[in-house]
Amino acid sequence: MKNIDIHKARTASRSIVGSGVAVVLAAALTGCAGTPDCFKNQSYTDAQTFPKLKNTAGLSVPASDPDMQIPAVSGGPVAAYKASPQGTDSENPQSRCLTTPPPLSPSRDSDAAGQS
Numbered sequence: 001m002k003n004i005d006i007h008k009a010r011t012a013s014r015s016i017v018g019s020g021v022a023v024v025l026a027a028a029l030t031g032c033a034g035t036p037d038c039f040k041n042q043s044y045t046d047a048q049t050f051p052k053l054k055n056t057a058g059l060s061v062p063a064s065d066p067d068m069q070i071p072a073v074s075g076g077p078v079a080a081y082k083a084s085p086q087g088t089d090s091e092n093p094q095s096r097c098l099t100t101p102p103p104l105s106p107s108r109d110s111d112a113a114g115q116s
Contacts, residue, residue: 035093036080036097037097038096038098039079045078078098079099081096081097087103
């Protein structure tokens with residue numbers, strides 16, 4: 001049976017673990033960098049209204065619901081604000097995305113509950 005040098009084995013395992021941590025960290029940081037997705041073309045911006053239903057003999061077409069129509073947007077569909085909304089971090093480009101939730105302020109009910 002061959003003897004294994006414990007010191008070399010520990011050094012090699014630390015090197016492998018260290019490299020793995022570096023790769024995972026680099027991948028995680030790369031995901032946070034770059035252009036936010038909302039500045040790229042979003043699939044919902046190409047949405048179109050379906051044509052009206054046509055009835056067949058003996059059937060009637062249900063009335064169209066006006067709330068389900070896609071509204072016309074001047075300047076075309078948008079996925080991001082031109083400037084960061086008030087109360088958001090203007091240094092973070094992601095804050096301009098319409099899909100980013102707005103900042104939440106504490107409600108009056110929770111303020112009153114905390115003072116009692």
